Amino acid sequence: MADLDQLRRIATQVRRDIIRQTHFAASGHPGGSLGCADFFTALYFEVLQRRHGQFVMDGKGEDLFFLSNGHISPVWYSVLARSGYFPLEELSTFRKINSRLQGHPATHEGLPGIRVASGSLGQGLSVAIGAALSKRLNGDDHLVYCLTGDGELQEGQIWEAALFAAHKKVDHLILTVDWNGVQIDGRNDDVVSLGDLPAKWKAFGWEVLQMNGNDMQDVLRGLAAAKERTGAGKPVVILMKTQMGFPIDFMMGTHKWHGVAPNAEQTENALSQLEETLGDYPYVENYQTN
């Protein structure tokens, strides 16, 4: 097991990667990416039982992760690169022409680590359920993880999937909801309120847990608790409280940084708040993908 301090150091570096990717691309979604950096780090560096070496699409014999809120691609790309799926320097190509790092994650260009495209919201949970059913048919007892945003719970398909997973007792599935309370146009409560979210998931037949997504120790505790509850006849959901933009002072407490890249001055300011723990990825202009 990686120690807590090491995971925190990785998460801090991942946050630097997010700032630098969105800055160099002059676009992208830093807010939600920053908020979820601890979760992604814990998942890929501690929790997922995953195959090392060559990426295999069908994921037989390993845990799988599906990202439904594809716009937070910078955090996923950083973690994938830093856990060995592709070269770190390739982060330089984020959102540029001829890149495998599309604005929203895609399989089309063959980026290792990605199993389905996401970006149009509300669809990832259904795909994760299908992958879990495939594991069940294959006699593979590994788990399937999925992350959705909270705003995307406004999509009807999420609740179709929620009903179905409970009915089929898909109990080797752990959904995490990034419950940061904000979306592009403002607070969830001002756009369309999600109401009593824990009660909703419970009523749909799910095992409901909560954790603080910006406290590494609590993320590890929450993910372990969720894993303990698998195999008991119910799908599991973790409602993960995060702050969009965490921990950059000028990015928190607002929905403004959902989909805006930091300029040079803002980038410098943000990076000054994040220690360079593992070394920044070398930014390579015109990086060529092999």
Add this chain to the structure above:
Amino acid sequence: MLDQIEVTGKKATRDGFGDGLLEVGRQHDQVVALCADLLGSLKMNDFIKEFPDRFFQMGISEANMMGVAAGLATGGKIPYTGTFANFSTGRVYDQIRQTIAYSGKNVKVCASHAGVTLGEDGATHQILEDIGMMKMLPGFTVINPCDYAQTKAATIAIAEHYGPVYLRFGRPSWPIFTEKMPFEIGKAILIQEGADVSIFATGHLVWKAVEAARELAASGISVELINIHTIKPLDEEAILDSVQKTRCVVTAEEHQFAGGMGESIARLLARQMPTPMEFVGVDDSFGESGTPGELLDKYGMSTGHVVAAVQRVLKRK
């Protein structure tokens, strides 16, 4: 040659899907089936009886069905989704686009009750735009078989083709006449050779074209009749070979003019062999309740409409 076409019975194309699904389930362990609360309509019961663990009742939630199918395909399964054509396409277009087409998933979207021959349920269910929507998706194969035997053969064949497929079939009982015609994805079938006009037909309208060709033969017009069961990829060679000879074309399909097979053929010919063309199909309209025969007649897709289109195009030759 048309007098040699052997009608071996009458069944719905959806029966061909049901029987083909059972057969392909026996041939491939990885085939799984999903249905959104329309088991009887899609004729999936025999598959379920034999392979209960490989069937997923999704309930009335087509969007979720497409996503679950994409997930099953990711794990190496070959999912066949089943619901009405309207709910297989327009209702879930974005789900299919993102998680199946763009993601390159090996999902077979199997769609019954396409077109006006659905009949009495009316325009809410009679989709006439689906070929257009599905052929526009990069990487999708689009197949519209014409009878029970061809639908069964196509249902089996698509498991061997890696990639997303749209398989379109229908509700009414229809003559079976292709039992001796081999089916290969992307390979047009020459039903009758002729010299004066090429008719390219797909789906239920192939039989209407057979009837039309017989009528036209009686008045001395020699029809070359070709069945385009695979609309994408189009068998360009077969089409160009025929048009080279006849120099005029009629297309026939149970679909809007816009987005249909006729439009695909027109694009090919405009680029490579500009040719007078007439189209049999629906002219920018919704359908309505009625019997299949009444609806084909009212919306311009009867045998008489095919004959009239041939007569028009011959004058433009």
